[in-house]
Amino acid sequence: EVQLLESGGGLVQPGGSLRLSCAASGFTFSSYTMSWVRQAPGKGLEWVSGISGSGGNTYYADSVKGRFTVSRDNSKNTVYLQMNSLRAEDTAVYYCAKDISATKPYYSDYWGQGTLVTVSS
């Protein structure tokens, strides 16, 4: 059974940093692209970032490029999202999601339960 468990969310001040983690199990982790998708309170879905199965290719939405960094440790079956220079508009539930592709973000067939990030003073 595929399981994705996010952690690391919380309250942070504007300009601050936070690192999200997503521990995966139930599939061959290194064979799949992993994505982060966020959802602001009461709003729709926004794809944020993705990383290929090997970790060699990373992808970002323009809204977070230069501020967020995605990485993965295939030995620990874990993907990370380092979020710096956080803004109020980054407030959202952040979902970790398994993609169907090994190389680039396509669509996600499994999603975690999400972790809430709140950026506020």
Place this chain on the structure above:
Amino acid sequence: DFVMTQSPDSLAVSLGERATINCKSSQSVLYSSNNKNYLGWFQQKPGQPPKLLIYWASTRESGVPDRFSGSGSGTDFTLTISSLQAEDVAVYYCQQYYSTPPTFGQGTKLEIK
């Protein structure tokens, strides 16, 4: 980026009736070399993560009831629920994956009339 526009924003349908949600892409998501439409549909119930329903525009994910179907090609797509059940109350999103970044429609809220 590809802009995905869904219609309507909200929809109320009687139990047992058909529900239809439309999704229009700003550019074609049909890849000519394999004749596949890079378009998926997701269902999200309150307090839950999204759930994949349909991929390649019309392929139902394993375990999804056959009352859910997807159709369309190029820039115009439709998600149809043939006979609405109470458990289908949710927000539905289309998503293109033809181009990076993947982009979602704004969502359609489906309720019972």
